[in-house]
Amino acid sequence: MALTIPILTRAAAFAAAISLLGVSPSGANAGTYDLTIGKTEVNITGRPRTAMTVNGQLPGPVLRFKEGEEVTLNVKNTLDEDTSIHWHGIILPYTQDGVPGISFPGIKPGETFTYRFKINQAGTYWYHSHSGLQEQAGVYGPLVIESAKREPYKYDREYVVMLSDWSDTKAETILSNLKKQSDYYNYSQRTLGTFFSDVAKNGFSETVSDRLSWGQMRMAPTDIADVSGYTYLINGQSPAANWTALFRPGERVRLRFINGSAMSYFDVRIPGLKMTVVQADGNDIQPKTVDQFRIAVAETYDVIVQPKQEQAYTIFAASLARTGYAAGTLAPREGMRGEIPKLGESPILTMADMGMSMDHGSMAGMDHSKMAGMDHSKMQGMDHSKMTGMEAMGGDEGVIRGDNYAPGSGLSQVGDNDGTVLVYGDLKSMKPDTEYRTPDRVIELRLTGNMERYFWSINGKKYSEAEPIRLRYGERVRFKFINETMMSHPMHLHGMWMHLDTGNGRFNPLKHTVNVAPGTTLSVDVPADAMGQWAFHCHLIYHMATGMFRKVIVEQKTASAN
Numbered sequence: 001m002a003l004t005i006p007i008l009t010r011a012a013a014f015a016a017a018i019s020l021l022g023v024s025p026s027g028a029n030a031g032t033y034d035l036t037i038g039k040t041e042v043n044i045t046g047r048p049r050t051a052m053t054v055n056g057q058l059p060g061p062v063l064r065f066k067e068g069e070e071v072t073l074n075v076k077n078t079l080d081e082d083t084s085i086h087w088h089g090i091i092l093p094y095t096q097d098g099v100p101g102i103s104f105p106g107i108k109p110g111e112t113f114t115y116r117f118k119i120n121q122a123g124t125y126w127y128h129s130h131s132g133l134q135e136q137a138g139v140y141g142p143l144v145i146e147s148a149k150r151e152p153y154k155y156d157r158e159y160v161v162m163l164s165d166w167s168d169t170k171a172e173t174i175l176s177n178l179k180k181q182s183d184y185y186n187y188s189q190r191t192l193g194t195f196f197s198d199v200a201k202n203g204f205s206e207t208v209s210d211r212l213s214w215g216q217m218r219m220a221p222t223d224i225a226d227v228s229g230y231t232y233l234i235n236g237q238s239p240a241a242n243w244t245a246l247f248r249p250g251e252r253v254r255l256r257f258i259n260g261s262a263m264s265y266f267d268v269r270i271p272g273l274k275m276t277v278v279q280a281d282g283n284d285i286q287p288k289t290v291d292q293f294r295i296a297v298a299e300t301y302d303v304i305v306q307p308k309q310e311q312a313y314t315i316f317a318a319s320l321a322r323t324g325y326a327a328g329t330l331a332p333r334e335g336m337r338g339e340i341p342k343l344g345e346s347p348i349l350t351m352a353d354m355g356m357s358m359d360h361g362s363m364a365g366m367d368h369s370k371m372a373g374m375d376h377s378k379m380q381g382m383d384h385s386k387m388t389g390m391e392a393m394g395g396d397e398g399v400i401r402g403d404n405y406a407p408g409s410g411l412s413q414v415g416d417n418d419g420t421v422l423v424y425g426d427l428k429s430m431k432p433d434t435e436y437r438t439p440d441r442v443i444e445l446r447l448t449g450n451m452e453r454y455f456w457s458i459n460g461k462k463y464s465e466a467e468p469i470r471l472r473y474g475e476r477v478r479f480k481f482i483n484e485t486m487m488s489h490p491m492h493l494h495g496m497w498m499h500l501d502t503g504n505g506r507f508n509p510l511k512h513t514v515n516v517a518p519g520t521t522l523s524v525d526v527p528a529d530a531m532g533q534w535a536f537h538c539h540l541i542y543h544m545a546t547g548m549f550r551k552v553i554v555e556q557k558t559a560s561a562n
Contacts, residue, residue, distance in 0.1 A: 031069050031070055031071045031072060032071075032072045032073075032074070033063060033071065033072070033073045033074070034073075034074045034076070035054050035055060035060070035061075035073060035074065035075045035076070035085065036054070036055055036056075036075075036076045036078060037052065037053070037054055037075065037076070037077050037078065037079060037083045037085075037107075037129070037139055038052070038053060038056070038078035038079060039051070039052055039053070039078075039079065040052075040053040040056045040057075040058070040138075042058055042138075044166050044168075044231055044233070044236075044238055045166075045168055045231050045238075047168060049168050051137060051138035052079065052129070052134050052137040052138045052139045053138050053139070054139060054140075054141050057141070057236070058138045058236045059138070059140050059141045059142065059162050059164065059235065059236050059260060060127070060139070060140060060141025060142075061141060062141065062142045062143075062144060062160055063127065063141065063142070063143045063144070064143075064144045064145075064146065065119045065143070065144075065145045065146070066119065066145070066146045066148070067119055067120070067121065067122045067145055067146060067147055067148040067149075068118070068119060068120075068148050069118070069119050070116070070117075070118050070119075071115075071116070071117060071118075071119060072114060072115070072116050073085070073114065073115040073116075074112055074113075074114050075107060075112065075113050075114075075115065076111075076112040077107040077108065077109055077110065077111055077112070077113075078109075078110070079109055080109050081109060081131075081132070082100065082106040082107060082108055082109070082131055083106065083107050083129055083131050083134060083139065084098045084099070084100050084104075084106050084107055084113075084129055084130045084131045085098050085115070085127050085128070085129060085130075085139075086098040086099055086127065086128060086129070086130040086494075087115075087117075087125070087127050087143065088125055088126050088127060088128060088143075088298065088492075088512070089123075089125040089126075089281060089282055089300075089512040089513075090117075090119075090121070090125060090143070091120055091121055091495065091496075091497075091530070092117040092118075092495075093117060093532070094494075094495055094530065094531070094532025094533055094534060095532070096115050096116065096117045097494055097495060097534070097535075098115070098130055099130045099494065099535045100130060100131055102533050102534070102535055102551055103532070103533060103534075103535075106131060119145055121145060121282065122145045122146065122147035122148070122149075122282070123144075123145055123147075123279055123281075123282025123283060123284075123300075123302070124142075124143075124144055124145075124160075124256040124257075124258060124279060124282050124300045124302050125142075125143040125144075125145065125258075125282050125300065126140060126141065126142050126143050126162070126258045126260055126298075126300070127140065127141055127143050128140035128141070128260065130535070132171075132545075133171035133172060133175065133262075133541060133542075133545060134171075135260075135262055135541055136165075136167070136171035136174075136262035136263075136541055137170070137171055140164065140260045141162075141260075142160045142162050142256070142258055142260075144160065144256060145282070151284070152278075152284060152430060153276075153278050153287065153304060154252060155252040155253060155254040155304050156248075156251040156252050156253065157245075157246075157247060157251060157252075157253050157254070158253070158254035158255070158256065159245040159253070159254070159255055159256065160235065160256045160258065161234055161235065161245075161255050161256060161257045161258070161315060161328070162234065162235050162236075162257075162258045162260050163232070163233070163234060163257065163258065163259050163260065163261060163264075163266055163268075163295070163317050163326050164232070164233045164236070164259075164260045164261050164262075164264075164326075165227075165230035165231070165232055165233070165261040165262055165263060165264040165319075166230060166231045166232075166233055167227070167229065167230055167231070169229075171262070171541070174227060174542070175542050175545060175546075178226060178227070178454045178542060179453075179454050225263065225264065225265075225319070225320060225321040225323070226263060226487070226540070226542060226543075227262075227263045227264075227542070228321060228323045229323070230263075230264060230319070230323070230324060231324070232264065232266075232317065232319060232324050232325055232326035233326055234315065234317070234326045234327065234328040235328075237328070239325065239326065239327040239328075239340070242327075242328065242329055242337055243328035243329070244328065244329045244330075244331055244334055244336070245315075245328065245329070245330050245331075246331065246332065246333070246334070247307055247330060247331070247332060248332060249307060249308050249309060249310050249332060250306070250308055251306070251307075252304050252305075252306050253304065253305050253306070253307070253330065254278075254302060254303070254304050255275075255302070255303050255304075255305065255315070256300065256302050257295060257300060257301045257302070257303065258300045259295045259296065259297050259298060259299055259300070260298075261297050262297070262540070262541040262542075263297065263540050263541060263542065264297065264319050264320070265294060265295065265296055265297060265319070265320035265488065265515075266294070266295050266317035266318065266319060266320070266326065267292060267293075267294050267317070267318045267320065268292060268293055268294070268295055268301075268315075268316070268317045268318075269291055269292035269293075269316055269341075269419070270305060270313050270314065270315055270316065270330065271313070271314060271316065271338070271339070271341050272307075272309075272311075272313055272338075273305045273306075273307055273313055273330075274289050274290070274291060274305070275289070275290055275291070275292075275293070275303040275304070275305055276288070276289045276290075276303060276304045276305070277289075277290060277293065277301055277302070277303050277422055277426075278302050278303065278304055279300070279301065279302035280299070280300070280301055280302075280427050280509055280511060281299060281300055281509075281510065281511045281512050281513060282300060282512075283429065283430075283509060283510045283511070284429070284430035284431070285427050285428055285429060285430055285509055286428040286429070286430055286507075287304075288422060288426045288427075289420070290419070290420045290421060290422045290426075291419025291420050291421070292419055292420075292421050292422070293421065293422035294320075294421075294422070294515075295317075296488065296490040296513065296515035296539075297490045297513075297539045297540055298490050298492055298512075298513040298539035299490065299511075299513050299515070301422075305330070307330060310332050311331075311332075311336075311338070312329050312330070312331040312332075312336035312337055312338040313329070313330040313331070313338050314327055314328075314329060314330075314337075314338035314339060314340060314341065315327065315328040315329065315330055316340070316341050318343055318344065320488075322343055322344050322345060324343075325340075325343055327340060424500060424502050424514075424515075425502050425503065427500065427502055427504075427509040428502070428504050428507045428508075428509065429504075429506075429507045429508065429509050429510060432506035432507055433499065433506045433507075433508070434506075435476075435527065436499075436505065436506040436508075437476060438476075439476045439477055439478035439525050440475045440476050440477065441475070441477055441478070442477075442478045442479075442480055443469065443477055443478070443479050443480070444459075444480045444482065445458050445459065445479055445480065445481050445482070445491075446458065446459050446460070446482045446484055447481060447482065447483045447484060447485055447489050447491075447516060447538070447548065448460050448484050448485065449485050449487075449543075449547075449548070451485075451486070454542075454546060455546040455547050456485075456538065456543040456544075456546050456547050456548035457547045457548060458547075458548060458549075458550055461547075462546070462547030462548075463537075463547050463548075463549040463550065463551075464547065465547075466550060468533075468550065468551040468552065468553045469536065469550050469551070469552045469553070470552075470553050470555065471526075471528040471552060471553070471554045471555075472528060472554075472555070472556075473528055473529070473531055473554050473555060473556050474528060474529070475528050476525055476526070476527050476528070477525070477526050477528060478501075478523055478524070478525050478526075479498070479523065479524050479525075479526060480521065480522075480523045481514075481516045481521065481522045481523070481524075482521045483516045483517065483518055483519060483520055483521070483522075484519075485518060486518050486519075487518060487540075487543075488515055488516065488517050488518060489515070489516045489538045489540065489543065489548065490513050490514070490515050490516075490538065490539040490540065491513065491514055491515075491516060491536070491537070491538055491539070492512060492513045492535075492536070492537060492538075492539045493512065493524075493526065493534065493536050493552070494534040494535045494536065494552075495530045495532065495534040495552075495554075496526055496527065496528065496529060496530050496534065496554075497510040497511070497512065497526070497527070498510070498511050498512065498514060498524035498525070498526055499524060499525040499526070499527075500514050500522075500524050501522075501523040501524060501525065508525070511524075513539060528554050530554055531554050531555070531556075532553075532554060533551060533552070533553050533554075534551070534552045534553075534554070535549065535550075535551065535552070536549070536550045536551070536552045537549035537550065
């Protein structure tokens with residue numbers, strides 16, 4: 001049974017988190033935190049393995065800061081390789097951002113690097129290594145910042161719910177396997193049997209047409225996630241460990257969901273309870289009550305639930321490909337467990353999920369021979385704003401209704417019930433943007449890649465081949481993401497907020513990570529208000545490692561983007 005400390009007040013939560021770190025919250029050590037990155041033996045699947053950990057924990061300890069405080073973080077490296085810590089979503093000087101090769105050189109074996117910065121925000125965030133594939137190996141943890149002002153919602157208890165994916169296979173081996181065979185981890189390949197099943201359901205002609213379309217694109221409609229075979233965790237605990245959060249009937253409980261996975265999206269629900277979403281990526285939004293939500297890699301959502309019955313409720317997070325789930329329990333007493341809901345069948349991509357009409361005849365104008373190997377840089381002639389399922393809004397042709405689901409019948413399936421589902425269009429900032437205005441210019445970022453060779457890119461170029469994106473300090477830039485791949489991409493910008501265009505104008509939400517679904521276009525407005533060099537990348541770790549990454553330079557002089 002996992003040990004859970006019930007958090008009755010925010011002050012108690014802060015003190016408890018500090019005690020876990022062995023650092024006093026007052027006196028000479030106020031605002032000072034000591035973190036050690038090293039190796040620790042873990043047993044998550046029944047077999048002992050070596051993980052990379054922070055202070056010997058997986059995930060690392062909860063760090064709790066206070067808005068307005070100056071923090072000092074001493075990060076010691078006991079590994080035999082370089083390491084780093086990036087403070088995900090935190091607005092700070094670029095030299096403290098923790099990205100080797102961009103903001104600092106990294107932390108050498110045996111050395112300690114001291115981060116110092118002021119906390120100018122509040123909300124739920126996280127931290128992780130930005131060195132190699134260490135995040136997949138276990139170097140990540142939750143980060144909670146207490147607001148200096150009274151929050152616009154009430155709750156009696158709160159818990160961090162950090163979702164992640166664990167593999168007994170080393171991350172370097174996983175990437176090597178993907179390089180050798182891109183569908184190495186696709187355990188749901190279509191067979192002759194599924195062909196005849198599809199004929200019975202859809203007819204011979206449509207089935208053959210569908211098979212030809214996917215074959216010509218060198219894609220598989222069952223390839224929902226690059227990597228399968230993960231064990232999915234809540235706060236480092238497998239479903240069998242039954243991580244438990246306690247409540248008293250009638251209390252309002254705040255759950256801070258963080259997706260700290262390397263590669264996995266989750267569809268989250270708590271059967272029997274409505275969830276009121278109050279924050280997205282650490283920023284207050286107008287409360288939205290839903291039954292379920294999808295959380296992309298690196299996103300955070302805060303929800304408030306109010307269980308009134310003295311029973312156990314299951315916190316259920318199904319992987320997008322339905323290959324497994326993370327699960328925990330919300331209960332009035334330790335030892336209780338709720339019913340585990342049905343996982344559901346693995347989704348199947350359709351042409352509509354790719355932003356195309358299900359009418360395969362309408363694809364006659366597409367030269368599929370140019371798509372061999374899924375080299376999406378050859379697809380630049382496609383007018384994505386005209387694709388079926390894409391709804392223009394906000395006066396910007398080609399911007400879809402802010403949605404974290406693909407428009408078709410595959411990825412849009414969330415769970416096995418018909419409850420209310422959170423979509424990006426529901427996210428409205430609690431406060432209007434007082435500096436909202438038309439962007440000074442638009443930078444188009446086509447999300448591209450070659451699945452057969454397994455590399456990912458932006459505008460057809462890997463990071464190693466691309467020039468930095470240069471922004472002028474003080475300008476407002478619209479980044480227009482056009483996803484030309486079959487995969488969802490959680491795009492993360494360091495150091496600055498992205499105003500996600502959901503059609504809500506001044507109330508468009510602030511996010512540090514936005515999900516761009518397959519075959520869709522999504523726009524964000526970025527005030528270039530942070531001088532320095534910043535990382536901008538897909539947060540799927542193997543996509544980032546193979547090229548879907550850019551450096552953004554914000555400078556005083558007049559500059560043009562590449």
